[in-house]
Amino acid sequence: MVAALFAQQKSSLDKEKLFDFYQNQKYAEAAKYLTSIYGEDINDAKILIQIGYCYLMSGNNVEAEKFYTKAYAQQPQNLPILFSLGNINWKRGNADKAKLYYGEIIKIDSNNFTVYKLLADILTTKDSLRSVYLIKANKLNPTEADVAYDLADLYANLQKHAIAYKTLQIAIAADTGNIVLKKAILPIANFLKKYNEVILEGEKILQVNQDAAVIKDVAKAYYFTKDYEKAIAKFKILETLAMQNEATLYYTSLSYRALKNYQAAVIYTKKTIEEGISDNTSNYYALLGLVYEESEKLSLANSAYKKGLEFKAEPNIYYRLALLYDLKYKEVKQASKYYNLYLKSKPNPIKDKDEIKYVKSRMEELKILD
Known part of the structure; x- marks a missing residue:
């Protein structure tokens, strides 16, 4: 890039100053410096690429895309430009635009391993094209670890364990020290x-x-x-x-x-x-019981609450059962039993203070009634 820069330089360009920017990774300053030399109205693709690259390296994707887009208008089949625009849009979350630029690369170079890998990274596991891109990338470079890992995982999920195993074997043979691949092959080897x-x-x-x-x-x-x-x-x-x-x-x-x-x-x-058993199973039954109770399906509510207790003795369920027997069924003994179990189940003294107060008060009233 530096060589290209000096081939395009104007007489006022300070080589040493620009080199200093690069060596000290002051890419934003380098971009501003180049713009100050060449101006905003630039039609030379090489210069546009240079400025775009500087902005890209400085993390300013907005300005980088602006200059690369101008360069793209000049050279629409330039692979570095297409890669840069694809990468910029992928970083910015514009996956559809990134796919369009990467797709242009495939039209120009249908055997470009990198672009197939990038396309596979963009697509979700549910997208059928992802497997197409992974298979193509792996065919072009079967020893590349990341692609081999992702493709083997895809094969394993499709229950194609033998192919998954072979895919990883080839990559491991090329990189015997790759622990990630060696870990990945173990569950597949177990299955086989x-x-x-x-x-x-x-x-x-x-x-x-x-x-x-x-x-x-x-x-x-x-x-x-x-x-x-x-x-x-x-x-x-x-x-x-x-x-x-x-x-x-x-x-x-x-x-x-x-x-x-x-x-x-x-x-x-x-x-x-x-x-x-999920820790929340009892809570789900408590919710089910409450829904039944509110819709006046009391026997179903009773069953749901008691089913919840089989999984975990939740204070809230005891409380709901006590209220059910007390206010709906009018069964004092059963209500007292569940009120008592509620207190014994150690409800939160702060969070449940109102319920605790009510239960204690109600138990005294039920004693009098009894």
């Missing part, structure tokens, strides 16, 4: 029953990086090779990291069962059940 490979490569990764996803993949591989003790050891590491989930607890339970440690199997089966 390459358990020994998962254990071998996964343990190497774990020597330098205790990644939870890798621990899970290695633990599953141990389970499927019937090395249950090692599987349990790995799954328990996830618990110490608070990274366990329904699946890891389930496999832990299965491992204990295989070892005939039924007591531990029961414990982990219960943990699996608890993990599989």
Whole structure:
């Protein structure tokens, strides 16, 4: 760019001053300096590109786009200009305009790896064209890690695990130190029953990086090779990291069962059940009960509230049941029971102070009635 700049320079251009701007990364000042030399009415594409580049490097995308657009009018098939305009619009959130500029590049150079990669990055996973661009980019450069990773992930989601595995294998062979790719291939290898490979490569990764996803993949591989003790050891590491989930607890339970440690199997089966239930399930049933109650479907409201209690003893549900039995059913004993359970469930003394006050007062009234 500098060489091009000096080829276009005017007699008043101070080379040393411009070099100083570049060396000190004062791109905004360089852009203003060039504009002061050449003026605003510039028709030379090379100079427009130079000024646009300076603004781009300074982070001023608005001015950069203005100069690149003028250059584009002069040279509409100039790839650097098209790339710059595409990148500027992508940064500014104008994805549709970016796609148009990148599309122009494809028309000029249908084998340009970079533009296919950029187009794939712009598109969402739901867009069918994304897979087209990833496949094309990977075909042009099968060893490029980012594209291989994204394409393998796409194949895996489509249940094409063998192709996903091969895609990652090629990229890993070209970059044997790429941990990201090696982590990505583990769950795919597990699916393809390459358990020994998962254990071998996964343990190497774990020597330098205790990644939870890798621990899970290695633990599953141990389970499927019937090395249950090692599987349990790995799954328990996830618990110490608070990274366990329904699946890891389930496999832990299965491992204990295989070892005939039924007591531990029961414990982990219960943990699996608890993990599989949302913390908000009881609240959802409370809401359902309230909706039923407000629409005068009292028996359904009663059932919904009690179902919510099966998941978690929420003070709010006890309160709603107490009111239901008290004000709707007029059943004093049942109302007193749920009012009492409400107080025992330790409602928030600040947030629920009005409800607590009402419950205590109402319980005294019910004693008199009883």
